[in-house]
Amino acid sequence: MTTTAAHTAAETDETVQAIYVTALRNTHALEKQAAQMIQRQIERYESYPELTQALRLHKSETDQQVTRLADLLHGHGEDRSLLKDVVTQTVGNVAALVHSVTGEEVLKNLYTDYSVETYEIAAYTSLIALAEEAGHGRDIEILRLSLKEEERMAEAVFAQIVPVTKAFVARETKGEKADR
Template identity: 40%
Template sequence: MVEDRRSLFVTGLKNAHAMENQAVSIIKPQLKRIENYPQVARRLEQHLQETENQMKRIEDILGSLDEDHSAMKDWMLSAGGSMAAIGHSMADDEILKNSIANFAFENYEIAAYNSLLIMAEMGGFQSAMAALRENLSEEENMARWLSENLREVTAEFVTRREAGESAKV
């Protein structure tokens, strides 16, 4: 039974690494396109750094278990994230689509880290819990920021649109 729990935990960690890789592939194209929403760009830059650190923490946990991340999972989710970013870039309300999708994705990550923490606890992987909690905290902070700033971003989008200015990004 212990081996089953270890296997489940390792699979969850590999999935989390791929999920964070996907987050990078979502954030980077947004950063390249944002011009009119500097507060969003600043927070995305910060979260990109957090995400890269989260991937490193997961790699460290995997390494402590003599495991490695899954290049195939990383590639697959990264491709999916890139496609989503491309799809949003064609929308007139790109900044809103990105803001809403980012909020949803952050909540997905929160759920994934909560699940990983339960698996770590059940499997006796206490040494992994601090890093997972740190990742969870960063995701919760980002989700909170996105939620709190959705009103400002939406209002700015509408105001720019009414004034005939570029409202996309």
């Protein structure tokens, strides 16, 4: 291998590593935001016990995902990007506040929850591919565990769309508090 070819291979490895670590940081920030969003929903929902139960389970999983991602970042010699975490969490808090003061809060949050879960599925699928490209096979099983948790939660949220929507309508038509 020539010096130029070796230099190019090293640059390629560094580039792939940088992309992977950036994706880990971004997903870590996303999961921290998701944990906060889930906690706010758990605290607010009064009339939807099945949805609240699914959220409680996933809150625990999400907290574990945050820890696993932090461990992976640490294992790659990186620290979390505090600024990115703060900015991402602030955006999430503003979105939750807007939903909480408008009507149909539970329905809007349900749509948001489903879209977040599918986004997280895409993020973990991409992280697995990046781990493969970067030669970090030991990270893949950890990432697959999180992917499976996100897939389960997406299914659980999807399964709640019709029952929660119907319960919301039933409460509204009876004049009961339906938004939470």
